Amino acid sequence: MRINEKHTIKNPFSRRKFIFQVSRWGVGSIVLSTMTSLVSCGGTTSTEKADENKMKQKEGKKLGVALVGLGGYSGGQLAPALQETEHCYLAGIVTGSPDKIDEWKNKYKIPEGNIYDYENFDTIKDNPAIDIVYVVLPNSMHAEYTIRAAKAGKHVICEKPMAVTVEDCDRMISACKDAGKMLSIGYRLHFEPYNREMMRLGQEKVYGEIKKMVGENGMGSAGGWRLDKELAGGGPLMDVGIYCIQAMRYVTGMEPIAVSAKEGKKTQPDKYKEVEESLIWQMEFPGNLIAECKTSYSEGMNLLRAEAVNGWFELSPAYGYGGIQGETSEGKMDFEDVNQQALQMDDFAIAVKEERDTPVPGEMGKQDVKILQAIYRAMQTGERIEIT
Structure with a gap:
């Protein structure tokens, strides 16, 4: 961990793992501390208890991710990484290759109702199990599926490069903002x-x-x-x-x-x-x-x-x-x-849950x-x- 005695470098990812844990239970701990103080002063209101329970549910929930495009990067990196993530999981797939469906469905225990193709992709809006859509398609298709995902009410991670034109980037950003959804680019490094x-x-x-x-x-x-x-x-x-x-x-x-x-x-x-x-x-x-x-x-x-x-x-x-x-x-x-993709996707899931900006x-x-x-x-x- 150390370059020399003068410049000591501590691994930020030991701390990051701790931060992930804190993000999962830290807010609840603060609330619990506050509750203890309130009890000593005469108890906690039913509204405060309800708010606390909602907060715990929000922090503890794993967000469902659907991979759009099942090429080498999805199969070799993203899907395995989603087996290591703490704040999100592989919930669905979108593919134009029917021959890939059985393998993915069986390997990752994906429910039939969470499997889509490019024709019925927009119906993903009706699926509450999918919170995040990860667009892993050829570059010129990034804009279309990011915009469609946003209109379907899903948060989006889009692989790099974001698009092939600046105009497409503007449309993607606007679509996510209009839908009140977050947009992140797959900059794992x-x-x-x-x-x-x-x-x-x-x-x-x-x-x-x-x-x-x-x-x-x-x-x-x-x-x-x-x-x-x-x-x-x-x-x-x-x-x-x-x-x-x-x-x-x-x-x-x-x-x-x-x-x-x-x-x-x-x-x-x-x-x-x-x-x-x-x-x-x-x-x-x-x-x-x-x-x-x-x-x-x-x-x-x-x-x-x-x-x-x-x-x-x-x-x-x-x-x-x-x-x-x-x-x-x-x-x-x-x-x-480290597993870069797992850290990247977990950070986005935390950002969504905490309603903070993605880096x-x-x-x-x-x-x-x-x-x-x-x-x-x-x-x-x-x-x-x-x-x-």
């Missing part, structure tokens, strides 16, 4: 301890002003809808490059003011005829801070690095579902590996989409694009 430590080191300027940032995220291959521009909105920038954009924002605590970009050479032009195969870009931040970034569908890479006046700090690998490693100019970081709201997702679109304009025109 905000709940991961190594990335949270990068946020702390950067935003608190532990090593002084940051002078340079480096972000790299790529994988060796891609296929399916990710190569269809209409569905994906773009290539690796939309898929894995967005992690670098997010990281630059949350490490610095600032927003970029301009970008420039250049598309990489297409080694397989037939395969990547609709989207970029690779891309390098620069993000300019206030104070002459430059972030150098790159992404690819033909090269594996995974790095987040900050160079400051009095030292450096980095994660390598930085963006995976586990196995993240960190180091600073003073030594290694040491945090426990990863739709507005955050919209800003990323704005930056993504600016990078693509810079790539297409060869010009420096200011972000307003």
